[in-house]
Amino acid sequence: MILDRFHLTDKVAIVTGGGRGIGRAIAIAYAEAGADVVVAARRPEVLEEAAAEIRARGRRALAVPTDVTRGPELDRLIEATLSSFGRLDVLVNNAGGYPPTIALGVTDEEFEASFHFNVTSALHLSRVAAPHLARTRGSILNISSAMSHLVDTGFVAYGAAKAAMNHMTRLLAHEWAPQVRVNALAVGATMTDALEAFTGYGDLLEQMAKRTPMKRLGTPEDIASAALFLASPAGSWITGKILEVDGGTVASNWPYAIPNGLEESG
Incomplete structure (x- = not known):
């Protein structure tokens, strides 16, 4: 049966940022x-x-508090997984993000922090996981963003980091094939607690939906x-592919006109 090919029976997956939003939805989908x-x-x-929801679906769960910006904590995450389950089949580098900041306002330290959070941490965890994934012919999935290829004001730190993540995905896929597959999802605007808290609900979300060809924002389950x-x-x-899951978006659906800081000098 073709549907059997969508099963992950008795596989072991790590999902960073797995406590809520997209990460939580992916973790639950994998358990199901x-x-x-x-x-x-x-x-x-x-x-x-999140672990309780996984167990409610009849699967084992392990919750490992982790700051992905700290290398030793990422090392301990892999160690805890192997100690508890003895194998690793899937790694999802979902933790990431960065607040909008115009190019004239972002500092060197903030720009580098965005890269560390979104790219360096994913590389570190992938590098530690790869030998174990190779034993199971496993895979890595990086959660990227539509802003990796779209343009809008205020997203230079975040968008550049996600663009780097995309090409890192391709490079790792080439280097680690055929033992480990590496792919990414370029995710469009998705209804999560983080998006709702940032936009303040209401009219702004409606405007974003109207600017999306599918006339709605994504759900965590769409991404999962x-x-x-x-x-x-x-x-x-x-392997080595970036799948765009964005409701057909070909231009930014962010409705704010953010001043670029050059108006007075122009």
Whole structure:
């Protein structure tokens, strides 16, 4: 049966940023597909809630409080996974992000912090995980952003970091094939707690939906479905690719006109 190719029966997955939003939806989707899941994030109480949802679906769960910007904590995440489950099949580098800041306002330190959070941390964890993934012919999935290829004011630090993540995905896929597959999702605007808290709900979200060809924002489950496809045997002939999951977006749907800081000099 073709649907059997979408199963992850008895596989083991790590999902960073797995306590809420897209990461949590991916973790639950993997559990429903038969995987045991390790969720990692900074807030223990949120992680335990996600772990409880995984266990409610009949799968084992491990919550590992982790700051992905700290290399030793990433090392301990892999160690805890292997100690508890003895194998690793899927790594999802989902933790990331950075607030909008115009190019004239972002400092060198902030720019480098965005790269460290979104790119360096993902490389570090992928590098530590790769030998273990090679033993199971496993895969890595990086959660990128539509802003990696779209343009808008205020996203130079975040967008440049996600563009770097995309090409890192291609480079790692080439270097680690055929033992480990590496792909990414370029995610469009998705309804999560983080987006709602940032936009303040209401009219702004409606404007964003109107600017999206599919006339709605994404849901975490939209992203989780694509994440399951790429991690499962159904995606076993796909590596080094960036799958755009964005409601058909070809231009930024961010409705704010952010001043670029050059108006007075122009």
